Amino acid sequence: MANGQGGPEIERLIGLLAKLPGLGPRSARRAALDLIKKRDRLMRPLAQALMDAANHITECENCGNLDACSPCNICAAPGRDQALICVVQDVSDLWAMERAAAFRGTYHVLGGTLSAIEGIRPEDLNIARLITRASRDGVSEIILAMNATVDGQTTAHYITDQLSGTGVSVSRLAHGVPVGGELDYLDDGTISAAMKSRRPF
Amino acid sequence: MANGQGGPEIERLIGLLAKLPGLGPRSARRAALDLIKKRDRLMRPLAQALMDAANHITECENCGNLDACSPCNICAAPGRDQALICVVQDVSDLWAMERAAAFRGTYHVLGGTLSAIEGIRPEDLNIARLITRASRDGVSEIILAMNATVDGQTTAHYITDQLSGTGVSVSRLAHGVPVGGELDYLDDGTISAAMKSRRPF
Numbered sequence: 001m002a003n004g005q006g007g008p009e010i011e012r013l014i015g016l017l018a019k020l021p022g023l024g025p026r027s028a029r030r031a032a033l034d035l036i037k038k039r040d041r042l043m044r045p046l047a048q049a050l051m052d053a054a055n056h057i058t059e060c061e062n063c064g065n066l067d068a069c070s071p072c073n074i075c076a077a078p079g080r081d082q083a084l085i086c087v088v089q090d091v092s093d094l095w096a097m098e099r100a101a102a103f104r105g106t107y108h109v110l111g112g113t114l115s116a117i118e119g120i121r122p123e124d125l126n127i128a129r130l131i132t133r134a135s136r137d138g139v140s141e142i143i144l145a146m147n148a149t150v151d152g153q154t155t156a157h158y159i160t161d162q163l164s165g166t167g168v169s170v171s172r173l174a175h176g177v178p179v180g181g182e183l184d185y186l187d188d189g190t191i192s193a194a195m196k197s198r199r200p201f
Numbered sequence: 202m203a204n205g206q207g208g209p210e211i212e213r214l215i216g217l218l219a220k221l222p223g224l225g226p227r228s229a230r231r232a233a234l235d236l237i238k239k240r241d242r243l244m245r246p247l248a249q250a251l252m253d254a255a256n257h258i259t260e261c262e263n264c265g266n267l268d269a270c271s272p273c274n275i276c277a278a279p280g281r282d283q284a285l286i287c288v289v290q291d292v293s294d295l296w297a298m299e300r301a302a303a304f305r306g307t308y309h310v311l312g313g314t315l316s317a318i319e320g321i322r323p324e325d326l327n328i329a330r331l332i333t334r335a336s337r338d339g340v341s342e343i344i345l346a347m348n349a350t351v352d353g354q355t356t357a358h359y360i361t362d363q364l365s366g367t368g369v370s371v372s373r374l375a376h377g378v379p380v381g382g383e384l385d386y387l388d389d390g391t392i393s394a395a396m397k398s399r400r401p402f
Binding site: 019046052057065066067069 | 207208210213214217218220221222224228231233234235236237240243244245246247248249250251253254257258266268269270273274291292
């Protein structure tokens with residue numbers, strides 16, 4: 001009863017909920033009470049879903065995506081173009097690409113970016129496997145979809161260098177004005193990039 | 202793969218996480234990935250904690266608090282003054298009182314407030330049991346600690362009426378300037394209340 005929160009069971013639940021990104025101690029308490037109120041509708045199903053995911057989700061041996069099978073459902077899908085590989089930093093970026101539904105090739109998840117400050121080296125990322133895939137699978141194009149940050153672009157340059165011997169063409173996502181974006185709110189770099197890459201109307 | 206989120210296991214987990222108060226779809230996705238990364242440190246323990254709480258947490262038959270036993274650890278504690286009952290709206294308010302450690306009596310959790318708009322009547326709240334406790338237990342004082350809202354104060358008036366036959370004295374929390382509060386940011390009602398209840402210095 002150190003914090004007066006209904007015994008060790010609830011204290012422990014709140015402590016664990018508070019470790020989730022986006023939940024602090026206050027929202028963890030609110031979530032715990034809400035869960036107890038919705039015991040059969042939410043609490044037990046969530047416990048079960050967590051256990052199921054912990055037991056079944058694995059990293060795809062081919063691309064690094066998370067799925068219940070390896071190779072993952074994207075790598076194994078017959079409708080996917082195996083000649084195209086879109087390289088992303090994290091699984092969340094893969095999900096974002098899939099939500100946009102603008103790509104029907106396969107992916108390669110690096111698991112982060114190179115970072116001198118955080119000491120992340122090429123061998124810490126899923127890069128060697130990408131080079132192997134690029135040399136082997138009849139791959140025609142590798143699309144680099146890293147974030148437009150310094151670390152993301154450093155990683156893109158490194159991968160381009162590594163791929164130079166394979167003969168595979170390497171592209172990157174276009175820079176420009178976001179759809180629905182207002183010029184007045186955009187940074188100078190984006191406006192410059194959009195101007196440089198302007199297209200006939 | 203409707204939203205491209207790694208198969209039904211992850212989709213289901215994200216869907217349930219998104220139902221927690223404080224987590225939207227985006228933060229639920231982030232939480233799911235974080236949980237998968239911390240499978241043994243966070244994901245399995247959280248599943249276990251949820252299941253434990255779902256199986257063991259119950260409402261105290263005496264006061265309405267949530268605990269693994271009934272009567273709860275506060276009602277059963279020998280050091281607690283059974284003559285004092287602090288009436289709160291919800292368990293979260295009980296927790297807040299306990300964190301402040303300013304009260305060593307017992308509690309009574311109403312489970313909400315009367316509300317004409319939401320159609321919450323006295324019989325929907327844990328009020329009858331409070332009247333029984335007040336008449337029976339050698340109770341000397343009932344402290345009404347409802348929120349300082351219209352519904353909270355309506356509920357406080359209703360309970361005071363119901364308790365009028367019992368001879369138990371009824372008090373409420375003081376209104377005034379919050380500790381650390383700046384006058385300039387306070388509403389007029391609070392300043393008026395603080396002025397009316399001023400104390401010798």
